[in-house]
Ligand SMILES: Nc1ncnc2c1ncn2[C@@H]1O[C@H](COP(=O)(O)OP(=O)(O)O)[C@@H](O)[C@H]1O
């Protein structure tokens with residue numbers, strides 16, 4: 001089955017959107033056809049990836065109701081997050097018809113069947129709400145970006161509980177444990193290293209996979225975002241956050257059984 005990778009964490013500001021962008025761009029650079037779905041009404045991923053939003057292609061609140069998407073010439077598509085998602089959160093579509101937690105899954109499955117995507121990346125908003133439940137119901141794989149600090153560790157244990165409740169309530173199609181990725185890592189901070197090491201020790205026992213790579217805090221990420229460009233285009237891929245994201249992209253692809261069609265992103 002085509003991997004549907006949901007990037008999620010209850011906490012805001014942990015680099016969910018940055019990670020969703022880095023993974024979708026990394027896969028595109030390897031020749032894959034990627035559908036990126038932004039389920040956050042703030043719409044950050046949609047703005048970062050405007051070049052994949054074709055005229056006549058729907059935004060997320062219509063996508064979940066079954067509206068059509070358009071791809072670029074080379075088969076890419078980003079469904080932007082829009083304010084209509086705020087209404088959707090009350091489980092009604094914009095016409096007042098009831099939606100259910102499987103609506104997003106059905107829309108993604110339909111898009112894969114019609115457009116032949118190789119992978120789907122879903123960015124989520126913080127919190128535990130209808131849209132996030134819908135994303136987890138659609139998921140085959142889950143990536144949980146986190147900061148290496150006390151609040152980050154707490155948010156992961158809350159996420160574990162939330163996922164447990166979802167698995168008890170819905171027939172999920174997860175192929176593996178969720179995988180935690182440490183982001184915005186300050187390598188020079190002793191405290192950050194202590195938290196990161198503790199998390200890496202404790203998470204596997206708590207039912208998580210954990211990536212051995214840590215994404216460093218790096219201003220090049222913000223520079224790329226300010227220019228609406230791929231992080232791989234604007235920053236040195238030989239070191240820093242883009243380098244680590246590029247490696248993590250390889251790890252995620254291997255994990256999901258995806259193979260590069262061209263290059264491997266390394267330059
Ligand atoms: N590795 C990084 N280095 C520097 N800044 C980062 C990094 N990752 C994310 N950021 C910045 O942190 C902020 C939050 O990131 P974002 O991806 O929007 O998080 P979320 O989607 O979880 O709210 C953004 O301003 C983003 O540019």
Ligand SMILES: [Mg+2]
Pocket residue numbers: 016017018040044124125
């Ligand atoms: Mg975000």
